[in-house]
Amino acid sequence: MKVPQLLPAVLLAAGAVNGHGMWQKIKVNGQDQGQNVGIRPSSSNNPVQNVNGNEIACNTNLLNPVSNKVIQVPAGAQMSAWFQHVIGGPQFANDPDNPIAPSHKGPISVYMAKVDNAGTASAYNSYSWFKIAEEGLNTGSGKWAVDTMIGNQGWWDFTMPSCIAPGQYLMRVELLALHSAYSAGGAQFYMSCANIEVTGSGTKTGSNLVKFPGAYPSNDAGIVINIYSGTPSLPNNGGKAYKIPGPPKLTC
Numbered sequence: 001m002k003v004p005q006l007l008p009a010v011l012l013a014a015g016a017v018n019g020h021g022m023w024q025k026i027k028v029n030g031q032d033q034g035q036n037v038g039i040r041p042s043s044s045n046n047p048v049q050n051v052n053g054n055e056i057a058c059n060t061n062l063l064n065p066v067s068n069k070v071i072q073v074p075a076g077a078q079m080s081a082w083f084q085h086v087i088g089g090p091q092f093a094n095d096p097d098n099p100i101a102p103s104h105k106g107p108i109s110v111y112m113a114k115v116d117n118a119g120t121a122s123a124y125n126s127y128s129w130f131k132i133a134e135e136g137l138n139t140g141s142g143k144w145a146v147d148t149m150i151g152n153q154g155w156w157d158f159t160m161p162s163c164i165a166p167g168q169y170l171m172r173v174e175l176l177a178l179h180s181a182y183s184a185g186g187a188q189f190y191m192s193c194a195n196i197e198v199t200g201s202g203t204k205t206g207s208n209l210v211k212f213p214g215a216y217p218s219n220d221a222g223i224v225i226n227i228y229s230g231t232p233s234l235p236n237n238g239g240k241a242y243k244i245p246g247p248p249k250l251t252c
Contacts, residue, residue: 019101020045022059023173023192025082027155028073035088036063038071039194040123045086047177047188051223057212058123058172058193063087068119068195075200076162079133080155081110081173083190099154100146104177104188105227105235107136107244108145108156111172111212114205118168118195129172129215130206131249133158142236146175163202163252171196172212176245178227179235187223208247220245 024041026033033039042059050056073079085098113127121127135145135156149156156173174191181187216223222245230238 019085019097019104019177020047020188021083021085021098021100021175021190022087023081023083023175023190024087026071026173026194027080027082028071029077033071036067038067038069038196039192040066041087041192043087047190049185049188051189051216051218051220052213054124054213056189056191056216057127058170059191062123070117070119070168070195070197073160073196073198075160075164075166075198075202077160078157079110079160080157081194083149083154083156083175099150100175100177100190102147102150103179103235104146104175105144106146106176106178106187107134107222107242108149109134109174109176109244109246110158111174111246112164112169112196112206113172115168115170118170118197121168121170121195123170123193126211127170128206128209129212130209131247132161132164134244134246134249136244137237137242139236139239139241142234142239144235146177149175160198161202161204161250161252162200163204163250164198164200165202165205166197166199167205168195168197170194176223178225181223181225181227184218184224202252204250204252207250210247215247216245
């Protein structure tokens with residue numbers, strides 16, 4: 001057997017236990033909102049792998065106490081979400097898997113759901129979600145959204161659409177790791193929900209609405225996939241375009 005054919009399995013074994021993490025901070029126009037403030041990270045860095053369970057919405061085993069802070073976000077704001085291997089992040093200077101093991105290639109997406117009170121909204125109600133941001137695979141460079149996030153020390157940047165109507169929302173940030181997604185149930189989802197209040201004069205409260213669970217079929221081509229399908233040592237989907245799961249993102 002050729003050595004390159006072994007590489008995906010070696011990466012999977014190395015990252016199976018230690019390569020996990022969680023979203024645990026956000027920035028609004030460059031202002032760090034604070035550790036676990038206005039966001040609901042899981043107490044465990046393990047992934048969600050069942051797309052048909054309630055935990056696919058906002059994760060499970062949330063860190064207590066769950067923050068009820070509602071963060072003010074002007075429509076059109078520059079946003080960032082922070083992912084780390086463990087709660088608290090980079091104090092573990094010698095952690096090779098911080099912010100996440102580099103084998104965990106995949107897309108990052110952001111969804112929102114309109115709610116009456118973001119600070120008290122349940123993580124498990126059947127809200128109507130719409131996508132506002134996403135990054136997948138650059139087929140030219142072979143770079144995934146996860147690579148962008150790792151290169152920025154765990155921060156991933158996006159824009160709050162300028163047309164979003166004022167009001168309170170849950171904002172769901174999701175990292176999808178595809179290194180073990182060869183069969184249904186192998187993909188790893190890492191998500192946290194934040195409590196936000198959008199301000200401004202926008203009018204849109206979403207389009208292409210979906211439910212969690214329900215948004216992702218278990219056999220979705222963006223979830224059940226061998227990203228090593230070309231050159232076995234390169235996780236670039238064989239140089240082919242990759243379609244991020246879920247609906248198209250909102251356009252203003």
